[in-house]
Amino acid sequence: GDSVTQMEGPVTLSEEAFLTINCTYTATGYPSLFWYVQYPGEGLQLLLKATKADDKGSNKGFEATYRKETTSFHLEKGSVQVSDSAVYFCALTRVNAGKSTFGDGTTLTVKP
Amino acid sequence: GAVVSQHPSRVICKSGTSVKIECRSLDFQATTMFWYRQFPKQSLMLMATSNEGSKATYEQGVEKDKFLINHASLTLSTLTVTSAHPEDSSFYICSARDLGQGIYEQYFGPGTRLTVT
Numbered sequence: 001g002d003s004v005t006q007m008e009g010p011v012t013l014s015e016e017a018f019l020t021i022n023c024t025y026t027a028t029g030y031p032s033l034f035w036y037v038q039y040p041g042e043g044l045q046l047l048l049k050a051t052k053a054d055d056k057g058s059n060k061g062f063e064a065t066y067r068k069e070t071t072s073f074h075l076e077k078g079s080v081q082v083s084d085s086a087v088y089f090c091a092l093t094r095v096n097a098g099k100s101t102f103g104d105g106t107t108l109t110v111k112p
Numbered sequence: 113g114a115v116v117s118q119h120p121s122r123v124i125c126k127s128g129t130s131v132k133i134e135c136r137s138l139d140f141q142a143t144t145m146f147w148y149r150q151f152p153k154q155s156l157m158l159m160a161t162s163n164e165g166s167k168a169t170y171e172q173g174v175e176k177d178k179f180l181i182n183h184a185s186l187t188l189s190t191l192t193v194t195s196a197h198p199e200d201s202s203f204y205i206c207s208a209r210d211l212g213q214g215i216y217e218q219y220f221g222p223g224t225r226l227t228v229t
Contacts, residue, residue, distance in 0.1 A: 034217070036220070041206075041223075041225075042202075042222050042223065043116075043118075043205050043221050043222040043223045044156075044205065044220040045220065045221040046218075046219070049217065089156065093218075095134060099146060099158055099161055100146075100158075100218060102155075102156045104153075104155045105155065105156070
């Protein structure tokens with residue numbers, strides 16, 4: 001079955017540091033890939049997405065590239081801010097599966 | 113656009129009572145809604161897929177008689193936790209698909225914190 005494996009957290013960085021959160025997946029066919037962000041006490045918000053190989057999703061300074069050869073969708077940001085502190089979820093959706101598969105989430109804490 | 117609301121945001125109930133949680137898509141139609149339960153260590157567990165006008169599809173291990181799901185319209189799905197017990201205390205999150213945006217994206221509600229005493 002489908003699966004998503006995320007880098008285990010928690011991740012603690014200083015403000016303006018470079019961020020990478022690794023995500024790899026297992027799925028048949030050509031899934032769409034997503035990163036969601038969850039701030040404390042809230043639901044999930046879509047951060048970025050990519051629907052086919054080599055697509056790059058980007059939003060709010062975050063980027064992730066759909067790499068089919070390595071089945072990866074790593075999240076990166078060049079300079080994190082304290083306000084980026086949250087839990088980040090990698091997810092995939094296959095058209096004929098309907099539902100999405102989520103990773104376990106990675107907690108990011110950015111210190112001033 | 114693509115806003116999903118949940119009500120209530122927090123609820124405390126006594127053991128043995130039932131609690132209903134509403135999930136609404138405010139500005140789009142959603143033929144499919146999903147119900148998740150989130151545990152303290154962050155993992156998101158899919159409980160069921162709710163399709164408008166038909167019975168929900170429950171994931172393995174989820175008791176359908178305990179977690180009643182109704183999807184009566186294209187903008188509303190409800191989750192009722194029946195005969196709640198302290199172990200049902202959790203954060204429940206719904207999501208919905210916006211047909212106008214294609215079938216891939218899910219938009220999430222803000223979640224409902226259920227505490228059973």
